[in-house]
Amino acid sequence: MESQRVRLNLSFLNPFLLRSSKHRINSEPNAVKTGTKKSSMTTQESTTSYESDIESLFNQLDRNGNGYLSRTEFQTAIQSVNLPNSDDFIADLITEYTHNHRQKSNSSVSITKQQFISSAIKKERTIHKIFNKIDSNSNGFLTSDEIISYLSNIGISATDQDANRMISMLNKSSQTLNYQQFRAFAVLLPHAQLKYNLVWAWFEASFDANSDRKRSTPKVEHLKQFLAGGLSGAFARTLVAPVDRVVNQIMSGSSMASSSVRHAIWKIYKSEGFLGLFRGNTVTVFKKFPQKAIEFAVYDKLTRILINTKRNSQEMDDSLEMETPKVSNLERFLIGSSSGAASQSILHAFDVAKMHQSMGKQGSIIAVMIELARTQGIRGMYRGYVPSLIDTVAGTGIGFMTYEAGMQMYRNMCKRRPNGIEVTGIAAVSSAFTLTCCMPLAAVVKRMVAQGQPGVAKYRNVFDCVATVARTEGVGGFYRGILGVYLKIVPSIAFTFLLYDQITRKWAVGGTRRYSK
Template identity: 25%
Template sequence: MKKEASAIENGSHFPHYLHELSEEDEKRLEKLFKQLDANGDGRIDVQDLSESLKRMGVHQLPGHAEKFIERSDQNQSGDLTLAEFVHYVIEHEKKLRLVFSSLDHNKDGRLDLDEIYSSLHKLGLKITRGEARKLLERMDKDGTLVINFGEWRDYLLFHPSSELHDILQYWRHSTYLDIGEDLNVPDDFSAAELQQGLWWRHLLAGGVAGAVSRTATAPLDRLKVFLQVHGKSHFSSIKHCLRHMLNEGGVRSLWRGNGINVLKIAPESALKFMAYEYAKRALRGERPREISIYERFAAGSFAGGFSQTVIYPMEVLKTRLALRRTGQYKGMVDAAMKIYNAEGMRAFYKGYIPNLLGIIPYAGIDLCVYETLKKRYLRNHDETEDPGVMVLLACGTVSSTCGQIASYPLALVRTRLQAAAVLQQQAGGVDPATLNMRTLFRSIVRQEGFLGLYRGIAPNFLKVAPAVSISYVVYEKCRTALGVTMT
């Protein structure tokens, strides 16, 4: 009764659990509460929980401590009393037991490798047998490769969700990156995020992050476009090209084309998201399941192709604005009108074919390398380790770089086709109407060699590190302000 009185004094509405518990559970939860109460004040706040879980070596992801407190804080005080903690844990354990029972096929009270592997596959959660074993090993305290409910409960007790899909994501997750490229595979969103409408907040946070990142690295992007279009015939080095741009238009000219590059983030992200969700539903069919990496690649390629088809005129406009001379256009609308009047609507789809073809190697290699690096990390680290921010950023940077290397020749040809009319006006070159992807490939290799297909890739690589860092930091700040956590 003393415990009940104490709970009521602390402002809790849930004292009944304290006398309904068995003596064993009562001692277990009281001991756990004291372990989590880092400063010993009889309450657990976010700082207490984060510090204690870290000290205990408990696996946690960004935002999980906050979410745990939020879901268990019944009186909205920002911290937990013993009664609130006990109430939430007991309710959470009930849900975890239901999930455990659904996986326990032979109802012997234990889960083995075959049960975990077959159950997850039946639920559409596609993981390899090796991943299932690794997941089992992370929960298995006694090394028997069989887990009881106690081991299952202790591993997942502080995860703020009891949904099986979220539990798997707790163990295996990814992050958001935007390095200013146009061919990124869209992000996956959980069912809860889709139902609650949180996906638009992720997209908004990503859009703001992309805008800041692209603006910060715009000079390198314009430098890349100049080197792609003009090659070594005009500029002997990056320094020579940069000096030309500064002499022609001053420091402000380094950001030419950035306005349209930022403006196209919103429609491109929205179209890509909608097309990706549609493709996933089509591939998934009637059964609710997680799509495989190959299906995700196909869905991502389709989404990238669809969004690029719709917004491609903005891509052409971006290239032309980046290459413009001082005073040539008054702005985006003026540039669009002048290009249309001089060259017709077809000008806005110059380079469309190599751009579309470039999606496949970029998306495929980017996705496969990222997943491979992340799985390699998980295989080689112990059960308490999670691929943290720096690991995920490193995986994303390496995978994106590999994707760029594979697709860069197509990106270069695309940019030159987009700028063919500019070259014709400036140097009396080949008639743009007769220029196509095949003849341009031959011409570049013949005149500049194989390395000519990678002209301008140096500034492209230089912008990856700052773009990834800026994008991630801004995204984190924005998604925190919008009240969403990383999936």
Template identity: 25%
Template sequence: MAPFKKEKPVHSIIAGTTAGAIEAFVTYPTEFVKTRSQFGGKREGPIAIIRETLKTKGVVGLYSGCTALVVGNAAKAGVRFLTYDHLKHILADSEGKVSAPRSLLAGLGAGMTEAIFAVTPSETIKTKLIEDAKRPDPQYRGLIHGTASIVRHEGIRGIYRGLFPVMMRQGANSAIRFTTYSTLKQFVQGAARPGQTLPSTITFGIGAIAGLVTVYTTMPLDVIKTRMQTLQAGAQYRNSFHCAYRIFTEEGFFRFWTGTTPRLTRLVISGGIVFTVYENIIKLIGGRDDSES
């Protein structure tokens, strides 16, 4: 890979959090459907979930738990880009180049970091809010009330359920997504537009492809993560490995890919949105430090 210009930390955070918040809000209905489809019990198809939700809760129902994901996604994207850019700079060789394996390692580190500081709490709260909204008499009145109730009854551990599968998923997500994106971007720039900034349409397309690759390779981890964060997870599963074992033996191998369609829709769109918004904001605020390359 060619030398890169290092993003300034504050600009990585600004661009990353903005991109994450926009992406989460735009694509949230697909995340809602994906999460609902991964709960245990009777299988529900995406169309059936949308139809039932619109009938009983209206359009607002498709945004149950949205605030938790928007806040968490903004924090996640900020941490992800900041960590990835920093690790990428550390792992660059003497000429400032970052190979695909090193980009993979930087993405893995970024994913692990975001899982601990942003993703696990927001995903756990989001999952519980979605599951609670499905009940005839929901007990949570929104993000703040729901979070306070979870912490009050389960302690901090209550919002950190599923930390291990989240770390595995986010590490794999970021490693695969950043490496695919960086490799494709470098290939396109080198082959067709050497030395030129790529237009937003091509950046969106490359980001979408990165999202597609990410979905199919990490789907089992996403299913395990969702199951470990449900309201009854503590009574059903001893740990992530026990959860995976029960899903495999009781529901079959292909249950690990439940929710692929809505997640694929979200990550393909989100991959395009996140990288496009990030690149444009960095360009707008002059976030790349030209003195370092």
């Protein structure tokens, strides 16, 4: 099912919203804010009253009155508050309600009243906390000024018209909003979106699907995006650091390197100890963190720009039916290549220093870079930049394209989003295919960067390197150490995509917009 943003009539929720406004407006929210202690009787009565409110909401959503929420009824509730009606959004909610992580998104889903109430209770404290932050005067009502102030604090520019539209979306009979009305919207959000993006999601949902208003994002969103990409890359590469060092030696053609990964690891362990296996890993992490942060951030940003551009074109052409724009494989390749080019251009000098350090150059990464700059200048620090750029552009382009194609193929075949293990498998297959395509170029890059080191030949240029390897070693020379490359890169990339997927979902990176990708 395509992601849709459909504005439906809220009238079927109004009986609950109007009933809720008549009692307990100031009870729990202000009690939480002021830290007032309640007696056990008061707490019990409050809990009973709260469950009664949630049960009333369930009954309003259960339009056929059979005691279960069907998928259709669930979709109607989501559409009524203009939340994304995508398979992923519904799947996240279904997982929270049913605790079934393998639930097919298009299957017949029935959510019981108890499941709905239990899930809503778990969200209550978070909803209270956010409501109290918005309700600056603690009177139990949200006004347009309070909403504008809160949005401004999180980095979103909003007008009086925006705030009034947000209130009217949930309460058409007043210019203020009470806690129960606020909660009726909040319980329909997945927990991660509720925790990190509740008001942002409300702000986004208040706009019509065809609104051309440019909306800002919370200021913390860019930091979350950067950290998610950086942490996933850094942790994944640390796991394979020992194999990484050995493979670099083998692929560079060093005469000091052993012919097999196993023997090389044992040799390093015997001569340098356990920590010797991680020599140069600080540089790897130092480079991989910003590299993956830049790649994922640029990829997501360019993808959203492309989707928005296509959506705007649809809106301008009345002959086209509105639907979520598709991103083709070629477009994903070009976007992925652009993200790789951006990161490589910024960080290539770290690659050169890392290679020299792994080949025996003494000193910290900073010391190695200073030495390179002093003895070889900027040209030395960017030695092998052109082939490295080509290798990175090809690798990231093919990598992102095949990963996204694999994810889409899985969705089409299994009718659901892949779980963590399945994401890892898709990423592993994607990375193996990418490596097979790019291995010859990667071998040339490493030889160009490592030339001048003991036991490594010197080449006049890239073409001389290719010709020399082909003449002296044959095709096998370009695939030297291929097993080791698979051992270090395939799990590294697989874990990177897995961690990025899990972190961005856990932190709700992208807000509800992520469900329309």
